[in-house]
Amino acid sequence: MSRAAAVVLSVVAVLALVSAEDPYLYFTWEVTYGTIAPLGVPQRAILINGQFPGPEINCTSNNNIVINVYNYLDEPFLLSWNGIQHRKNSWQDGMQGTNCPILPGQNFTYHWQPKDQIGSFFYFPSLGMHKAAGGFGSLRVHSRLLIPVPFDPPADEFTALIGDWYTKDHAVLARLLEAGRSIGRPAGILINGKSGKDAAGKDDPPLFTVEAGKIYRFRVCNVGLKTSLNFRVQGHTLKLVEMDGSHTVQNTYDSLDVHVGQCYSVLVTADQAVGDYYVVASTRFVKQVQTATAVLRYVGSTAPPSAVLPEAPSGWAWSLNQWRSFRWNLTASAARPNPQGSYHYGSINITRTIKLANSRTRVDGKLRFALNGVSHVNTDTPVKLAEYFNVSDGVFKYNLIGDVPPAADAAVTIAPNIITAEFRTFIEIVFENPEKSIQSYHLDGYSFFPVGMGPGKWTPESRKAYNLLDAVSRHTIQVYPRSWTAIMLTFDNAGMWNLRSEIWERHYLGQQLYVSVLSPARSLRDEYNMPDNAIRCGAVVSLPLPPSYV
Numbered sequence: 444m445s446r447a448a449a450v451v452l453s454v455v456a457v458l459a460l461v462s463a464e465d466p467y468l469y470f471t472w473e474v475t476y477g478t479i480a481p482l483g484v485p486q487r488a489i490l491i492n493g494q495f496p497g498p499e500i501n502c503t504s505n506n507n508i509v510i511n512v513y514n515y516l517d518e519p520f521l522l523s524w525n526g527i528q529h530r531k532n533s534w535q536d537g538m539q540g541t542n543c544p545i546l547p548g549q550n551f552t553y554h555w556q557p558k559d560q561i562g563s564f565f566y567f568p569s570l571g572m573h574k575a576a577g578g579f580g581s582l583r584v585h586s587r588l589l590i591p592v593p594f595d596p597p598a599d600e601f602t603a604l605i606g607d608w609y610t611k612d613h614a615v616l617a618r619l620l621e622a623g624r625s626i627g628r629p630a631g632i633l634i635n636g637k638s639g640k641d642a643a644g645k646d647d648p649p650l651f652t653v654e655a656g657k658i659y660r661f662r663v664c665n666v667g668l669k670t671s672l673n674f675r676v677q678g679h680t681l682k683l684v685e686m687d688g689s690h691t692v693q694n695t696y697d698s699l700d701v702h703v704g705q706c707y708s709v710l711v712t713a714d715q716a717v718g719d720y721y722v723v724a725s726t727r728f729v730k731q732v733q734t735a736t737a738v739l740r741y742v743g744s745t746a747p748p749s750a751v752l753p754e755a756p757s758g759w760a761w762s763l764n765q766w767r768s769f770r771w772n773l774t775a776s777a778a779r780p781n782p783q784g785s786y787h788y789g790s791i792n793i794t795r796t797i798k799l800a801n802s803r804t805r806v807d808g809k810l811r812f813a814l815n816g817v818s819h820v821n822t823d824t825p826v827k828l829a830e831y832f833n834v835s836d837g838v839f840k841y842n843l844i845g846d847v848p849p850a851a852d853a854a855v856t857i858a859p860n861i862i863t864a865e866f867r868t869f870i871e872i873v874f875e876n877p878e879k880s881i882q883s884y885h886l887d888g889y890s891f892f893p894v895g896m897g898p899g900k901w902t903p904e905s906r907k908a909y910n911l912l913d914a915v916s917r918h919t920i921q922v923y924p925r926s927w928t929a930i931m932l933t934f935d936n937a938g939m940w941n942l943r944s945e946i947w948e949r950h951y952l953g954q955q956l957y958v959s960v961l962s963p964a965r966s967l968r969d970e971y972n973m974p975d976n977a978i979r980c981g982a983v984v985s986l987p988l989p990p991s992y993v
């Protein structure tokens with residue numbers, strides 16, 4: 444461990460002794476339908492407290508976040524928290540495999556802590572195709588006082604939630620998928636719920652206001668359904684400082700590719716002539732480019748933005764090379780000293796390699812997506828509850844898939860896809876994408892080290908080119924077409940964790956699985972008991988509580 448990290452460790456230890464309990468932030472959120480028309484077409488959206496996007500949660504590492512969510516929709520609802528690790532506490536993860544849905548007219552109080560986390564994240568509605576209707580919002584997790592941040596406090600912080608957008612109702616999109624069809628191309632791109640122009644092509648009022656000479660932090664997340672986006676600011680450069688909750692080496696870029704589910708923080712210096720400039724998000728790797736703009740205005744500006752947008756990069760190689768330039772800042776303090784010495788993740792012995800290949804197929808004439816030959820379906824009893832109450836036998840079978848993908852033409856099984864990982868083991872996962880479209884994979888409950896990426900097939904030889912020193916620890920990673928990506932992580936967070944394609948039609952049609960990580964000790968040190976307010980459903984409605992973890 445570096446000396447800087449050791450100093451941070453002792454500061455953390457002192458803080459832990461003096462802070463009796465971490466502060467509480469309370470929220471009451473009412474989830475309703477409402478009508479919005481971000482692309483000029485009125486459509487039904489999911490609003491939180493009347494807002495689209497939903498309210499931002501602005502908090503600090505370790506805060507207790509208590510959110511009482513009232514579901515006023517006419518269908519079940521759940522929220523999930525992209526990138527929040529919920530240490531020992533998958534009970535708060537809000538996925539269909541961990542929580543019973545909040546039924547219409549009911550409420551559920553989430554209670555979680557961004558334990559030792561910092562950075563930029565977002566929440567989203569996890570059921571069905573709700574994400575296509577909104578219901579998402581930004582999460583900012585600040586470093587605690589006394590924990591040094593590797594850049595000066597910016598003059599202000601902005602959020603840019605960027606994503607593709609459909610004008611079809613979420614229920615219509617779900618019906619298309621149920622009928623075995625694709626949801627097709629998005630209708631447009633949004634930045635913070637807006638396309639940036641009205642029907643006549645006139646710019647919306649400025650979304651971001653800056654003062655000349657000052658520095659601003661943009662927290663950019665791709666909250667869309669399937670499209671990788673390129674983010675840039677006309678006339679300005681982006682200094683990358685944080686990615687999925689890790690401080691990075693501060694390289695400067697003209698633009699950044701942001702794949703679905705990923706978040707970046709960049710510093711933008713208002714160092715240009717006083718004026719208006721476009722903030723741009725445009726699609727990558729698709730034939731017909733779609734673009735959203737937002738106006739960034741310098742105080743005192745009277746000049747409209749130049750109509751000439753900065754050009755987007757093209758091709759895969761640029762994107763892969765950009766990924767290769769990302770480095771973790773090893774001397775910047777993380778919010779926590781990493782457990783198990785994972786600063787030195789490159790010297791930990793791999794105990795298991797799991798190769799996961801995605802596939803697109805038809806089962807009984809209907810479109811399905813699979814991982815290693817199994818296309819996941821959710822169960823009436825969330826798999827975490829079935830496991831906790833020891834009734835999983837009637838609900839699902841563990842480890843239907845192996846650690847090696849089956850032959851490409853092997854039959855696909857539709858079943859709950861649950862694998863087990865031994866607690867605290869260090870595992871390598873190789874994502875193989877033999878298809879011609881891009882993948883973005885997310886793992887709940889963890890951050891991991893993406894150590895390598897390359898075209899073609901992964902072989903053990905590929906390990907020679909791994910970055911075993913300073914890969915940026917993160918929660919979502921892309922896999923380019925006909926390429927592979929390798930990640931490494933320690934499965935030290937007990938719980939039931941969703942590993943999914945963030946390409947939402949793939950997720951909906953089965954390209955996801957759950958990793959069950961159980962501590963053999965059944966100890967509160969490793970995992971919390973099911974909370975008292977947990978909603979019960981399926982096979983566990985009236986079962987007596989199992990013996991508590993102690």
Ligand SMILES: *[C@@H]1O[C@H](CO)[C@@H](O)[C@H](O)[C@H]1NC(C)=O
Pocket residue numbers: 501502503585
């Ligand atoms: C967010 O929290 C930070 C740290 O507590 C604070 O400095 C900042 O003013 C807050 N921002 C908003 C918009 O509330």
Ligand SMILES: *[C@@H]1O[C@H](CO)[C@@H](O)[C@H](O)[C@H]1NC(C)=O
Pocket residue numbers: 511550551552553976977978
């Ligand atoms: C629903 O809200 C009530 C009132 O605040 C609260 O007491 C109760 O715990 C909430 N229900 C759940 C399941 O969290």
Ligand SMILES: *[C@@H]1O[C@H](CO)[C@@H](O)[C@H](O)[C@H]1NC(C)=O
Pocket residue numbers: 591592593594691692693772773774775776
């Ligand atoms: C890394 O973080 C340290 C400590 O906060 C900071 O001084 C340094 O400038 C950062 N390095 C880079 C390359 O960004």
Ligand SMILES: *[C@@H]1O[C@H](CO)[C@@H](O)[C@H](O)[C@H]1NC(C)=O
Pocket residue numbers: 791792
């Ligand atoms: C890792 O494996 C190597 C070779 O099998 C062995 O020599 C070494 O002691 C192991 N290291 C640890 C930390 O277990």
Ligand SMILES: *[C@@H]1O[C@H](CO)[C@@H](O)[C@H](O)[C@H]1NC(C)=O
Pocket residue numbers: 833836
């Ligand atoms: C779980 O149930 C099985 C029978 O289905 C039983 O053999 C086993 O002992 C139970 N485990 C616990 C921890 O209760």
